[in-house]
Amino acid sequence: MGRSTTAKDAEALVHSLRSAYSATPTNLKIIDFYIAFAVVTALIQVVYMAIVGSFPFNSFLSGVLSCVGTAVLAVCLRIQVNKENKEFKDLPPERAFADFVLCNLVLHLVIINFLG
Amino acid sequence: MSQSAGDLIPASGFSSLLKSLKLKTKQQELLIRVAILCLVYVLAFISRLFSVLRYESMIHEFDPYFNYRVTQFLIRNGFYEFWNWFDSESWYPLGRIIGGTLYPGLMVTAALIYWLLRFLRFFVHIREVCVLTAPFFAANTTLVAYFFGKELWDSGAGLVAAALIAICPGYISRSVAGSYDNEGVAIFALLLTFYLFVKAVNTGSLAWSLASAFGYFYMVSAWGGYVFIINLVPLYVLVLLITGRYSMKLYVAYNCMYVLGMLLAMQIRFVGFQHVQSGEHMAAMGVFFLMQVFYFLDWVKYLLNDPKKFHTFLRIGVTTAVALGSVALGVGTASGYISPWTGRFYSLLDPTYAKDHIPIIASVSEHQPTAWSSFMFDYHILLFLFPAGLYFCFKRLSDATIFIVLYGLTSMYFAGVMVRLILVATPAVCLISAIAVSATIKNLCQLVRVKSKPASVVTAKGTTNTKASSKQGSLETSFPIQRNGAAALLFGAFYLLSRYAIHCTWVTSEAYSSPSIVLAARGAHGNRVIFDDYREAYFWLQQNTPPDAKVMSWWDYGYQITAMGNRTVIVDNNTWNNTHIATVGRAMASYEDEAYDIMRSLDVDYVLVVFGGVTGYSSDDINKFLWMVRIGGGVFPVIKEPDYLVNGDYRVDKGAAPKMLNCLMYKLCYYRFGELTTEYGKPPGYDRARGVEIGNKDIKLDHLEEAFTTSNWIVRIYKVKPPNNRW
Numbered sequence: 001m002g003r004s005t006t007a008k009d010a011e012a013l014v015h016s017l018r019s020a021y022s023a024t025p026t027n028l029k030i031i032d033f034y035i036a037f038a039v040v041t042a043l044i045q046v047v048y049m050a051i052v053g054s055f056p057f058n059s060f061l062s063g064v065l066s067c068v069g070t071a072v073l074a075v076c077l078r079i080q081v082n083k084e085n086k087e088f089k090d091l092p093p094e095r096a097f098a099d100f101v102l103c104n105l106v107l108h109l110v111i112i113n114f115l116g
Numbered sequence: 117m118s119q120s121a122g123d124l125i126p127a128s129g130f131s132s133l134l135k136s137l138k139l140k141t142k143q144q145e146l147l148i149r150v151a152i153l154c155l156v157y158v159l160a161f162i163s164r165l166f167s168v169l170r171y172e173s174m175i176h177e178f179d180p181y182f183n184y185r186v187t188q189f190l191i192r193n194g195f196y197e198f199w200n201w202f203d204s205e206s207w208y209p210l211g212r213i214i215g216g217t218l219y220p221g222l223m224v225t226a227a228l229i230y231w232l233l234r235f236l237r238f239f240v241h242i243r244e245v246c247v248l249t250a251p252f253f254a255a256n257t258t259l260v261a262y263f264f265g266k267e268l269w270d271s272g273a274g275l276v277a278a279a280l281i282a283i284c285p286g287y288i289s290r291s292v293a294g295s296y297d298n299e300g301v302a303i304f305a306l307l308l309t310f311y312l313f314v315k316a317v318n319t320g321s322l323a324w325s326l327a328s329a330f331g332y333f334y335m336v337s338a339w340g341g342y343v344f345i346i347n348l349v350p351l352y353v354l355v356l357l358i359t360g361r362y363s364m365k366l367y368v369a370y371n372c373m374y375v376l377g378m379l380l381a382m383q384i385r386f387v388g389f390q391h392v393q394s395g396e397h398m399a400a401m402g403v404f405f406l407m408q409v410f411y412f413l414d415w416v417k418y419l420l421n422d423p424k425k426f427h428t429f430l431r432i433g434v435t436t437a438v439a440l441g442s443v444a445l446g447v448g449t450a451s452g453y454i455s456p457w458t459g460r461f462y463s464l465l466d467p468t469y470a471k472d473h474i475p476i477i478a479s480v481s482e483h484q485p486t487a488w489s490s491f492m493f494d495y496h497i498l499l500f501l502f503p504a505g506l507y508f509c510f511k512r513l514s515d516a517t518i519f520i521v522l523y524g525l526t527s528m529y530f531a532g533v534m535v536r537l538i539l540v541a542t543p544a545v546c547l548i549s550a551i552a553v554s555a556t557i558k559n560l561c562q563l564v565r566v567k568s569k570p571a572s573v574v575t576a577k578g579t580t581n582t583k584a585s586s587k588q589g590s591l592e593t594s595f596p597i598q599r600n601g602a603a604a605l606l607f608g609a610f611y612l613l614s615r616y617a618i619h620c621t622w623v624t625s626e627a628y629s630s631p632s633i634v635l636a637a638r639g640a641h642g643n644r645v646i647f648d649d650y651r652e653a654y655f656w657l658q659q660n661t662p663p664d665a666k667v668m669s670w671w672d673y674g675y676q677i678t679a680m681g682n683r684t685v686i687v688d689n690n691t692w693n694n695t696h697i698a699t700v701g702r703a704m705a706s707y708e709d710e711a712y713d714i715m716r717s718l719d720v721d722y723v724l725v726v727f728g729g730v731t732g733y734s735s736d737d738i739n740k741f742l743w744m745v746r747i748g749g750g751v752f753p754v755i756k757e758p759d760y761l762v763n764g765d766y767r768v769d770k771g772a773a774p775k776m777l778n779c780l781m782y783k784l785c786y787y788r789f790g791e792l793t794t795e796y797g798k799p800p801g802y803d804r805a806r807g808v809e810i811g812n813k814d815i816k817l818d819h820l821e822e823a824f825t826t827s828n829w830i831v832r833i834y835k836v837k838p839p840n841n842r843w
Contacts, residue, residue: 009428013420020419057389061382069375076322076368087320087364099322103372106326110379 031078035071042067062114069107073100152275153262157255160282163621164251164292166629171646173247173294176631178672178689180296181679184246186214187223191230191242198223199385205684206674207696208666208719216385217692221338222301225249250291250300257304258282261543264311267318268516269508269551272558277550283620286494286542289628299539302339307543309335309345310523313373314516320365325372332373333380336387343396343461344527344540349373350403352522357410361515367411374404395449396461402445409437464533482536491531493627494538496619497612498549502528505548508555524548557609563602633676635733635830647731650676653724653831656824657681661722668715669724670704670737670744671697677724686718694751701748704741704781705755711780712819715836722823723834727785730794730829732804739805741781742766769808777812784834787815787822792829 024032045063054060080088080096088096139147167176175184190198201214229252230245258278265274281287290299312328336342353370356362378391378400391397413434417426491499502524509517527541630636635647657667658681666684667677674688687697703714715723728736737744742757749755759775760766768776768786776782790801790813801810820834 009425010432013425013428013432016420016422016425017416020421058382061389061392062379065375065379069379072371072375073322076372079364079368080320080322085364091321096322099326103322103326103376106329107376107379110376110383113383114379 025083028078028082031074031081035074035078038067038071038074042071056116058114058116062111062116066108066111069111070104073103073107076100149271149275153259153278156258156262156275156278156282159279160255160258161251163283163624164254164288166292166625167631168247168293170629171631171634173244174631174633175243175246175296176292176294176633177297178675180246180294182675182689183222183296183298184243185675185679186218187226187246188242190223190227195224206678206688206690207693208684208686210693210696212690212692217690219298219336219338219340219384219386221305221334221336222249222296222298224337225253225301226296246296247294250295250297251293253301253304254282254287254291257287257307257543260304260307260311261546264307264314265547265550265554267311267314268520268547269512269554273547273550273554276553277547280498280550280553280616281543281546283617283624284495284498284542284546285620285623285628286538286545288620288624289494290539292624292629294631298339299341302335302341303539303543305331305335305338306341306345306540310519310543313349313369314519316369316373317366317515317519320363320368322368322372325369326376328369328373329376329380332377333383336381337384341540342381344530346377346391346397346400348523348526350400351526352519353403353407355518355522356515357406359518361518362410366515367407370407371404374400398445405441409434464530464537483534486532486535486538490535490538493623494542495545497616498545501549501552502545504556505550505552508551509548520544520547553609553613557606560602560606560609564599564606566599635731637731647733647828647830649826649828649830651680652826653824653833654680656826657683657722657724657833660824665721666719667722667724668700668703668718668720670700670726670740672740673724673726683722686720694747698748698751701744702752702755704737705745705748705760705779707775707778708780708783708817708819712836715819716839720836723784723820723836725781725784725832725834727829727832728805729785729789729803729810730792733830734805736785736805736830737781738768738785738803744781767808768803768806768810770811772811782812783815783817784820784832786810786812787817787832789829790814 042064045060045067049060077096077100079085080091080099081093083089175181186198189201198220199215202211203214204211206212226242226246226249229249230240230242233240233245258281261281262271262274262278265271265277287303290297291303309328309331312324312331316324316328332342332345335345349370353366356366381387381391382389392401413430416429420426420429495502506521506524509521524541524544524547527537527544530537531541633650635649637645637647639645654676657665657677661683663682664684666686667681668686669677671687671689671691674685674690677683677685678688687693687700691697699714699718703711706714726736727738728734729738742760745755745757745760749757760773760779761776762771762773767773768782786801786803789803789810793800794802794804799809801813802808803810817834819837821837822832823835824833826832
């Protein structure tokens with residue numbers, strides 16, 4: 001009895017999530033896609049590390065952290081660009097994107113140094 | 117505008133000067149602020165120059181000599197050689213990987229300043245740059261304190277904070293000219309990182325977070341105390357999350373700083389992978405994951421717009437995620453992959469840990485718990501202004517004031533555990549006290565200046581009086597007693613601050629400006645007598661011993677011997693190898709024959725001891741001897757501490773333990789001392805540091821011979837004789 005209500009709830013949940021998400025604007029969806037891609041890449045690297053071992057550790061860390069880092073920066077960009085966030089309504093989206101690019105530049109320069 | 121201002125300010129030379137410049141009020145205020153900041157900058161620099169003016173421009177203490185030697189190497193050989201340096205002149209026969217076991221921030225900073233000055237064609241010696249690095253960065257810290265105070269409260273508080281931190285003895289103690297140590301640069305980096313982070317949280321800008329990540333990188337490169345930042349910032353984020361003050365800006369600020377800061381910090385070889393493997397750094401990672409979960413849930417709640425569905429989501433999704441997370445953490449800690457807190461930081465949480473388990477940490481005098489007198493000595497009036505400032509911070513809570521309250525409380529706890537950490541608490545105490553001072557004086561000035569004139573007036577701290585003019589209607593009929601009382605309180609505040617300035621200058625001059633490599637004392641006629649024995653001994657070593665000679669001494673002097681004497685040492689201040697130090701301790705505490713075997717096994721050519729019996733110098737090796745016994749006994753059970761004590765007392769006179777009277781350290785320190793009369797009216801062999809006549813005056817050395825004793829007998833060097841040809 002409880003099982004079926006949970007299943008029904010889960011179904012209703014997924015349905016409402018899907019319908020609410022499809023209402024988001026396209027530029028935010030692009031950013032979300034980029035985030036999902038980065039996270040999946042990180043997961044693939046972790047699985048690979050689990051299979052072949054973690055030597056050299058700095059290469060593994062730099063790979064995973066570059067994916068995680070760019071995902072997190074993309075989330076920050078999404079927050080700043082989203083028109084429904086009242087806190088950032090004075091921030092022009094060009095400035096947000098410029099900050100995003102700068103931080104990614106620094107991130108990847110450090111990653112290249114750390115890659116070994 | 118200037119007409120009415122001229123009416124209110126009593127006619128004086130200063131105001132007529134301002135009037136003659138025909139400046140508007142805002143420009144007058146800016147001029148006063150800039151003038152005050154410039155004066156504070158110069159004051160912070162020159163207040164630290166006592167020892168340079170009294171003695172000469174030299175590096176103090178023990179640790180800074182290593183930093184100086186490393187900086188010289190960096191200047192001569194370039195960054196690549198420095199980063200990959202393996203030093204064979206210390207920790208003989210092990211050597212030390214210097215490139216991978218130091219914090220390069222200080223040396224690189226000094227080298228950059230040196231190269232910049234050279235580029236501008238100022239050909240200064242690197243020693244001058246090293247000596248003056250700390251005062252220069254202390255002056256920069258006052259600027260950062262000004263901006264931080266402005267962010268926290270207003271520009272008035274910023275000015276007061278800059279002035280307070282410029283002369284606060286807690287900071288001066290580790291940043292005088294000549295104290296070329298990591299803390300001089302690290303406190304600047306600490307305050308800069310905190311300021312940039314608070315700015316990032318207030319503005320929510322990625323650029324400020326990037327700046328704070330760079331500030332964190334500078335702090336990691338400069339000092340091991342960066343662990344404080346990487347734990348305080350997550351604690352702050354956690355407090356904000358719990359109290360419900362979180363916002364999108366917090367997410368942007370913390371995540372950018374954490375990811376970029378962590379990556380940058382891992383570029384320092386000494387830190388390595390600690391950010392993902394050490395227990396001390398796990399709080400930051402935990403808060404990072406918590407933030408992702410928190411904000412993701414927030415976003416889902418916003419998407420769903422329906423509380424019931426959101427509860428279902430919570431039930432299904434979050435329970436599995438939390439279970440997974442805790443399982444991972446548990447497995448990581450239990451399997452040993454995530455290392456627990458190291459001894460150095462664990463002893464901060466449990467102060468009794470070091471004394472029982474790690475004698476080397478317990479033996480350093482700066483690691484002892486702080487006495488109340490130290491607090492009063494280092495802070496003076498800031499001690500009671502600190503709680504007053506806390507009150508003001510709570511009255512006007514914002515994200516920034518919550519941060520400074522957290523910083524103040526945690527750093528005060530740690531300052532109570534270890535004397536050395538008073539330094540870390542000083543910026544917080546100065547900032548919070550500045551808030552109290554600025555708010556109080558502002559209120560008092562408003563009360564004093566309540567008049568029936570509607571014009572605005574500029575006070576010394578840059579606050580305007582528009583508030584008072586709006587309250588005019590109610591205060592028009594105020595009692596004159598209120599004005600007089602406020603004026604009296606203002607005078608009292610001025611008196612307190614002037615006493616603070618006098619106290620700070622006195623403390624700096626008397627207590628914190630001694631180079632400790634050059635000793636001073638008052639002679640019989642009150643004239644100042646200088647003992648330059650340390651440098652005398654090191655230069656003797658440099659000029660009279662073969663270049664590959666190995667010198668055995670207690671680890672305190674290792675850095676100085678390598679830097680000034682240019683000879684190989686067995687152990688030095690880095691104390692990375694406890695067994696090696698215990699071997700030296702065992703040699704010093706054994707009878708001469710056993711000690712000779714140990715010295716032959718280490719290829720020792722010379723032994724150096726420090727002795728204060730003739731001058732009354734109390735930081736000599738005989739007073740440190742019990743620590744040698746404890747550290748040696750911690751590794752070699754053959755050395756037992758009770759053998760050297762008599763009924764629990766440590767004595768060197770006739771009633772001392774027989775093992776004490778015949779051990780190597782005793783013999784080396786008191787060789788030929790029995791014939792010397794040190795004080796009028798006392799028998800020969802009277803030890804002025806212990807205040808007793810020594811027990812064993814007839815000392816014969818079989819395996820060593822005296823090589824050199826300095827003019828005041830402070831440093832004594834002995835040569836190890838090769839084994840006999842025939843028996």
